[in-house]
Amino acid sequence: MMSYKLGSVLPLEEDSLHEFKGHRNLAVEELPRWAFIPGTNRRSRTPVSRALNGFLNTGGGGTVYLGVTDEGVVKGLYLNQDQIDHVRVSLADLMSRYCPRVSRSRYKVAFCPVEGTRYARSHLNDSGYSSDSVEPTSSPPSKQTKAHVLRTSTYCWCDRAALALYNQGVQLPIYVIEIRILPFVPNPSAHEDTLQLAPVYQNEEGTSFLRKTASNKSMKYQEIAEFTRLQARNHFEKVLRRQRSMLVMYQNLYTSLLLSGPNIS
Numbered sequence: 001m002m003s004y005k006l007g008s009v010l011p012l013e014e015d016s017l018h019e020f021k022g023h024r025n026l027a028v029e030e031l032p033r034w035a036f037i038p039g040t041n042r043r044s045r046t047p048v049s050r051a052l053n054g055f056l057n058t059g060g061g062g063t064v065y066l067g068v069t070d071e072g073v074v075k076g077l078y079l080n081q082d083q084i085d086h087v088r089v090s091l092a093d094l095m096s097r098y099c100p101r102v103s104r105s106r107y108k109v110a111f112c113p114v115e116g117t118r119y120a121r122s123h124l125n126d127s128g129y130s131s132d133s134v135e136p137t138s139s140p141p142s143k144q145t146k147a148h149v150l151r152t153s154t155y156c157w158c159d160r161a162a163l164a165l166y167n168q169g170v171q172l173p174i175y176v177i178e179i180r181i182l183p184f185v186p187n188p189s190a191h192e193d194t195l196q197l198a199p200v201y202q203n204e205e206g207t208s209f210l211r212k213t214a215s216n217k218s219m220k221y222q223e224i225a226e227f228t229r230l231q232a233r234n235h236f237e238k239v240l241r242r243q244r245s246m247l248v249m250y251q252n253l254y255t256s257l258l259l260s261g262p263n264i265s
């Protein structure tokens with residue numbers, strides 16, 4: 001977790017491991033209507049989901065920073081406690097919609113208070129990383145029992161309540177939300193020659209993305225197959241190199257044993 005100062009520029013750039021987002025529209029259904037460019041299927045804004053999906057599919061992971069502009073400027077997001085719950089529930093919901101479903105061990109979320117704002121110091125109770133443990137269906141957040149409204153661009157009750165407070169002049173705490181996708185960890189008890197590939201996930205749009213330097217590229221079926229072939233080839237080339245060097249070692253050993261044979265007895 002980094003520390004964030006309002007208006008400062010992060011010492012990072014968008015690359016293969018980092019993505020900045022000024023909004024918190026996680027799933028595609030959360031994009032506001034105005035984000036769709038009329039007469040096209042293009043959008044002026046893309047859901048956070050695509051970046052998360054791209055980070056999963058490289059196997060290497062990465063972090064999305066919500067509340068940071070494309071230029072890396074810390075803008076932050078106003079959030080009350082219910083909205084923090086909303087983001088957690090919404091993320092768990094999104095990860096459950098990927099195919100295959102994303103395991104809890106692959107992602108973490110942290111709400112990082114932004115310095116230079118009124119609440120930055122007093123509101124540190126939810127700042128640490130935690131594996132997201134909120135089930136959207138089975139266990140509602142502890143402080144309230146009303147379910148959050150997900151998969152829609154309309155305001156949830158928690159957003160309307162926050163907006164009402166804001167309009168009354170109540171200042172809400174400001175956060176940068178870090179969503180971290182952890183790298184794929186192969187099974188350590190498998191034999192080292194076993195091919196263990198990171199799974200390729202489809203996001204809630206039914207599309208697989210691959211993280212490039214600073215963008216998320218959608219993959220066609222052939223590209224996924226090619227990507228898998230490449231990973232398999234890299235793996236087995238390593239196995240072959242290791243086996244070949246073992247073979248050379250044994251051949252040398254054998255030869256030296258033959259040469260030294262008469263001296264042994």
Ligand SMILES: [Zn+2]
Pocket residue numbers: 082083086147148149156157158159
């Ligand atoms: Zn909500």
